[in-house]
Amino acid sequence: MVVGKGIGKVFENEIKESFPKDFYIERYKDDTAGFYGVSNPADYRIYKFPYTFLLELKTHKGRSIPLTKIRDNQIKGMARAVEHKGIYAGFILNFRDLEETYYVSVMEMVAFINSKERKSIPVEWCRDSGLRIEQIKKRVRYSYNLAEWLGRYFNE
DSSP: OOTTOOHHHHHHHHHHHHSOTTSEEEEOOOGGGTOTTOOOSOSEEEEETTEEEEEEEEEESSSEEEGGGSOHHHHHHHHHHTTSTTEEEEEEEEEGGGTEEEEEEHHHHHHHHHHTOOSEEEHHHHHHHSEEEEEEEOSSSEEEEOHHHHHHHHOO
16 A cells, blocks of 8 residues: 555545546535544545436445445435436445446435435445446556446447
8 A cells, every 4th residue: 555545545546546547526525634524425526428427436344334424415416316317326335355337326325324224335236236347457456447327428
């Protein structure tokens, strides 16, 4: 791991670097970066005509991600955003120990949270409800094949 850089930031950078170069990528400022009081709906806003994506990225050890890692304002903000044509929003969830990564739409996440069945997001649920994102392991770091997920929107 790069000294002085948390594993979450390393994961975010790996995802960012995995997007094709013709995508506009903006990182929202957040309180972990020292901007206290900021309550953005996601980590990133990604744009390629005609679509905008709001993405929250989470990486966690183990077989589940605690719901406490997802803030209410993120769910509400992304759920409001997807009411508009051309805006998609969701979570890229990385299970480090399993080396598995999934995209889950915000509306799938809302349904999961509203079911109140669990206090964490199990990898098994992501396997059933999400879209697996292929990981390509480099010597130490990963790159992510985002083409299949993005192809759903651009028919490429």
